[in-house]
Amino acid sequence: MRFVGRRRGSSVTSVTDLAKFLTCPYLFLREKVVGKRKTAAMKRGLELHRERYLLHREGAAEMDIEEAVEASWRGKVIGVEVWIDDGEVGGFVDRVEVEEGRARVVEYKSTPRSASWKTSKLQALIYGAILRRYVDYVVVEVRTFEEELFFRRQIDGAVLEAYEKGKEAFRRSIDTGVFPPLPGPHCRYCPLRKSCPLFKSSSLLFMGVSEVAGDGRVQL
Ligand code: SF4
Incomplete structure (x- = not known):
């Protein structure tokens, strides 16, 4: 069954x-303060996301992730643009497939370069960590729109622990203003x-999620 997420307003990160x-x-701080210029590749990426969404939406049911997980026990469900959050962090997953309590999350990027970018792997891992609230087994992937695989990892205890450390580091930076x-x-x-300025700081060791993301092209 195909589905799309319901739009939700939320004040989470x-x-x-x-x-x-x-x-x-x-x-992160510089882009928040100064803003980020939209490149041609980014604009094309947004268009591709929109095209995929409109194609998938045709005839698809509309439901929340909780309903989709429930429905997955009656057959595989495939959703795009599905909102998930854990009360602190949230966002729209590009694609999620759930079947009998097992989920695959895909983060799509428009170019091999953006699919290799560390931020893309981190996005996938964070979505996966949030999705573990709903299902016990989650695998995350980063792919190009042509389905080329750049990163794959199961969400295990190490990722969940690193995710909590990452959120803690984020809160600390917001509180102290140190980025x-x-x-x-x-x-x-x-x-x-x-x-x-490339300041060196041993305090950066708290970036657990970054370590989990690694820099390898694909992790299986
Ligand atoms: S440390 Fe690296 S990623 Fe961070 S602002 Fe400097 S050059 Fe960019």
């Missing part, structure tokens, strides 16, 4: 914001790499 923060708090740079291989594609 967005999955995208938390993923960007965990990629690099300094980059340090977090250098790594992801700096290669950072729009700020020429002006970044």
